[in-house]
Structure formats: structure tokens, C-alpha cells
Amino acid sequence: MWDAIVIGSGIGGLAAAAGLAKRGRRVLVLEQHDQPGGQTQTFRRHDWVFATGVHYLAGVGPDAGPDGQFGRLLHWLGDGALQFAPCANPYDIVRWPGFEFGIAHPEAAYRDALLRRFGHEREAIDRWFAACAQARRTAATLFAAHSLPHWMATALRWLRGTQLEQLAARTVADEVAGIGDAQLRGVLAARWGDYGPPPAQAPFVEHALVTGAYNAGAYYPVGGPARFAEVLGATVRQAGGELRLGADVQRIRVQGGRVVGVSIEQAGERVEERAPVVISAFGVGNTVQRLDDDVAAAWQRTVQALSPGVAYLALYVGLEGDIAAAGAGSANQWIYDGADVGRLWRDPTDGDSPNLFVSFSSLKDPAYRGQPAAEVLAIADPAVCARWLAAEDGGGDDYLAWKDWVADRLLTQFKSAFPALAPMVRFHELATPLTQRRYTRTPDGAMYGLELTGARLTSPALDVRTPLPGLLLAGQDVFGPGVPAAFMSGMVAAACVEPALWSALRA
Numbered sequence: 001m002w003d004a005i006v007i008g009s010g011i012g013g014l015a016a017a018a019g020l021a022k023r024g025r026r027v028l029v030l031e032q033h034d035q036p037g038g039q040t041q042t043f044r045r046h047d048w049v050f051a052t053g054v055h056y057l058a059g060v061g062p063d064a065g066p067d068g069q070f071g072r073l074l075h076w077l078g079d080g081a082l083q084f085a086p087c088a089n090p091y092d093i094v095r096w097p098g099f100e101f102g103i104a105h106p107e108a109a110y111r112d113a114l115l116r117r118f119g120h121e122r123e124a125i126d127r128w129f130a131a132c133a134q135a136r137r138t139a140a141t142l143f144a145a146h147s148l149p150h151w152m153a154t155a156l157r158w159l160r161g162t163q164l165e166q167l168a169a170r171t172v173a174d175e176v177a178g179i180g181d182a183q184l185r186g187v188l189a190a191r192w193g194d195y196g197p198p199p200a201q202a203p204f205v206e207h208a209l210v211t212g213a214y215n216a217g218a219y220y221p222v223g224g225p226a227r228f229a230e231v232l233g234a235t236v237r238q239a240g241g242e243l244r245l246g247a248d249v250q251r252i253r254v255q256g257g258r259v260v261g262v263s264i265e266q267a268g269e270r271v272e273e274r275a276p277v278v279i280s281a282f283g284v285g286n287t288v289q290r291l292d293d294d295v296a297a298a299w300q301r302t303v304q305a306l307s308p309g310v311a312y313l314a315l316y317v318g319l320e321g322d323i324a325a326a327g328a329g330s331a332n333q334w335i336y337d338g339a340d341v342g343r344l345w346r347d348p349t350d351g352d353s354p355n356l357f358v359s360f361s362s363l364k365d366p367a368y369r370g371q372p373a374a375e376v377l378a379i380a381d382p383a384v385c386a387r388w389l390a391a392e393d394g395g396g397d398d399y400l401a402w403k404d405w406v407a408d409r410l411l412t413q414f415k416s417a418f419p420a421l422a423p424m425v426r427f428h429e430l431a432t433p434l435t436q437r438r439y440t441r442t443p444d445g446a447m448y449g450l451e452l453t454g455a456r457l458t459s460p461a462l463d464v465r466t467p468l469p470g471l472l473l474a475g476q477d478v479f480g481p482g483v484p485a486a487f488m489s490g491m492v493a494a495a496c497v498e499p500a501l502w503s504a505l506r507a
Contacts, residue, residue: 002028002241002275004497005262007249008282010038010440011483012475014232015490016279018077021239023498028273029236030247030264032282033439037229040483041439047371048318048362048427052439054225055332055359055375056091058213059484060084067216070484072507073491078231084219085366088331091218094190095417096336101187107215114187124179128188131175135208138167142205146463146478147492153463168454172199172207173342186339193334193357193379195481196309196448198342203454210482220330220364247271252278252290252471259470262290279493281474281486284450284462285443296468302461308446309481310344311384311433313353315376315410318427323372324363326420333358335417345380348406352413353378371426376414382444385433389444394434403430448481464493472496 004020006013009031017027035041039053059070061084074082089109090102101117104110107129114125142164145153157164172192176185176199189199195210196202221227233243250270251263261274280287288300334341335356345353357377362368388395388402395402407430415422433445442449450456462478476482478489488505495501 002026002273004028004277004279005030005273005275006279006281006474007262007287008038008280008475009036009229009233009243010281010475010486011040011228012478012486012490012493013038013279013281014228014236015073015077015487016281016474016494017241017243017490018232018235019491019494019501019504020498021236021241022077023500024239025241025498026239027236027241028275029233029241029243030249030262030273031243031245032248032441034245036233036243036245037226038440040225040228042224042226045316045318045427045429048316048373049224049368049370050316050373050375051225051359051361052314052431054221054483055357055361056087056214056218056220056364057084057483058216058218060219061086061217063216067213069507070487073487073504076504077235079235081231081234082227083222085222085364087218087220087364088329089217090331091214092191092332092334094187094334094336096186096338096341099183099339102331103187103191105215105217107212110215114184118181118184121179121181121184124181124184128175128179131204132208132212135167135205136212138163139205139209142168142457143479143488145458145460146489150463150465150467153460157458157460164458165454167205168203168457170204170454172202172204175204182339186336186341190334190336190341192342193355193377196452198310198344198379200342202452203457206452206457206480209480213484220361222365223367224361224365249282249290252280252287254292254295254468257469259468277470277472277497279472279474279490279497281490282441283443283475284473284477286441287471287473291468296466299461299467302459306456306459306461307451308382308443309448309451311380311382311445312436312447313345313348313378313380313384313406313410314431315378315407315414316429316431317374317376317411317414317425319372319374319421319424320426321372321424323360323374323421323424326424327418328360328363328372328374328421330360330364333417345378345384348378348380348384348409349402352409353380355379356413356417358414358417372424374414376410378410379447382433382446385445388434389437399434403432406430406432449476452481464489464496
């Protein structure tokens, strides 16, 4: 019998497993794919290595306070083996025809740049940063509600539920609505791809948290994002644990009203593994699908009512030559067709994407060895692949033809945005929501799992502790999208099992 079983080897599952391993617990980590890491995995095509879900990170710099906590925890879990390189500063560049603006850190530099560019909107800029600071302070209560024991979380929601609901319901669009300058509104709202929904639906508190995290700098893992699984997996194994690939969890076993283990399908065989604790880090929807219908039935119904979030299409571009000399850099490029930055790609066969996110990962990693690589993301309406997601055969030739069409269209947009790089392109490959669903099991291949709404942020169904004894949750569905949030959910789940870890979380 294992001390704990973790389902999913994304950063949330790895954090939970490594945290428990640091306390001497033997943990079995189960991953259905043949590569560990979830959204932190990389893949190779010929001489190019591509990052699937990590394009920059916050919280891993030298800051001795809360802004450096993520990095300190990683240093402890990985015995100092994980290193991070700073990205350019400005680290994000917002562009549309005839306009470009670089977003720098610290926050004072970003604010000063806005005032130089939009001096006539000084009052609006002051209000924006004051609102961001207030939202980040209040957001701590949201995380506490998802972390506490049920009776304490219930009491907290009873005392402050109305305030939390109002905070979570206010959108980014609500916050920028009173700003007269359309370009300023566009810059402030532009980076919604860091957490999912466009400004009209995105909770402002999530925007403030995610974008504000980069006030202490933007970084990239040295050796690439795959280092997370390499290093944290080693920590798990050193304590007698195992990271098992190709292990597809079919059932979460319950006996006497509590979890007792899981049933796995591996290499065509059914395997039973037992543990008094199961930490599910492969999505709350996938979790309830592995339970019998009569187990925590009310909780299951609440989870099943939640919807998947936005979709995305990712074009992986292999280049040859000195791309830095041709205008590429380690800053991310947020490219729009105009100052109205909040539109999803509705029909990839009938027009260009109104949004592009471009990351040159090979220029961010000082240890990268290979030909230059770029990732091009377009955030789309979830309906773009609905017909093929619902098809038993995945769409067949019809889907493949559509995929080729979209890949060519995105490549044309990339070349138009970076004309000096166009002659250097040697390879491209498209990933769709079907690809995402296959490799990470997100619902309908959604970019960040569950739809990010105010209701999701305040839902007690997404607490770390579930109503089923022995079953805990981790991953993006708990604390929110992105690597640091998923990681912290894993650490909290581990601390619920091994209370000594709470002191590490306060360090």
C-alpha cells in the first residue's frame, strides 16, 4: 500500500507528490500519457524542441517576500536543481496595426510608461492600479476558502460570501469601461490569454492576480519546462515513490465511505493500487467520472454543471538562422487586429484570428540546444472543434483537412507579423483542442480546464478537500489557471495530508 496516490503528473500533481515525499511519504504518481509533466511537458520534432504550456513564470525570482515564494518552494522540493533565467524587460509587448506598447516590471516602470504614453488619462491609470492592489488583497480570502477544512470554509463563506461574490463577479471589461482612450483600454486588458476568458467574461480579480504576479519579474526554466517533471519526479523516487507512465485511471475505489485506492488500465491489463489518500490533479470533471454515481452525489452534480473554458489552437514553428537579428526576442508578443482586444477566433476557416500570442521559447532558455523555435497561440471559441470532439473517430479526413487549412492560415499570420522571419521558417505543426484533450484530458480540450467565471472562483465544489474522505483535489481547477496557482494547490493538498508542510507554505 502506498501512503498516497496522485493522479496526473502536471505541476499540481508533481507539487503534491514531491511535498509528501519531502516528509518521507511513499507516493505513486499516475500519468496516462507516455510523457510526464502535463502542461509543462515539451516535445521534439527533428532539431526543434517546443514548449506546450509554459511561456513565462512569475514568483521564481530572488524576492525574499511573497513574490518569491514559488521559487523558494521549488528550490526546497528540488534540492536547488531548478534554475530560472530572466526574460527581457519589457517582458510582454502588446501590438496592433500602428501601435506597440511594452509592459515592463516592476509595476512602477509599467505605470510610468503608461503615464508617458497616456498622460491625459492619469486619473484612470491611478484608479486602475489602486483597483488591482485592492483586488489582490481581497483575493487571499478566496484562496483561504478553498484551502480550509469544510466547517471553517463554510463559516468564512457565510461571513464574507456576499463580498467575495461581488468581487468575483466584476469583470475586466467592467473595470476598464470608464476609460475614454480605447488604446489604453486595450493595453490594460490585453493579457487575458494568461488565464483564459476575454475581458467581457474574465473576473477582474483573476486578471489582477495573474498579471500582478509579474511585477517582480518574468522568468523561464533553464533547460526548459520539462525540468519540472525531471526534478520533482526524482524527489518522489528518492523517497521510495514512483512516477508511472501509461497508467490510465479507470476508477477511484471507495469502501466504507472513504477512498481506498484506484483501478488502472496499463498495457492492456487492469491493475489495483491501494492508498488511504488519493490526490486528483487531472481535472475535477475527470475525477467525478471515475466515481460511482452514488458517491458524494450532490457534489458530483455540482461539478458536472460546470462548463469547459475557452479553446486554443497552437502552431509550433521551427526556424533556421539568427532569429534574434531578425527581430525575435524573449519578450512575449500579444498581437491583435485592433484596440478591441477581447474577441475570440470564431471561424478559423473564414478569417484570420483576431488575437495571437507568440513566444520564442528557444531565446528564453540559455540552455536550449537546437534550431530556433516559436509557439504561436490563437484563443478560440470552444465551438470551433465541437463537431470533431463529439465524433467517435475524431473526424477522420475531414478533420485533418480542416487542421491543415488552419495551420496554413496561422502560419501566414505569423509571417505577416514577423516578415523578416518568414524566409527562416522550415517546419510547422498545429495542435487543436483534440490534441489538448488527448494529451492532458482537459474537458473538450479547453485551454485552462474549467471556464473561469466568478461562480467558479467562489464554488465550494472546487475546494481542495472534497466531501469524500481521503479524496483531495489539486491542479488548475482549484486555485485557478497557470503554473504557480496549480502548483500551490498541490502543495496545499499535500499539507492537508502532512500538516508539517503548512510551515513550508508560510516560509
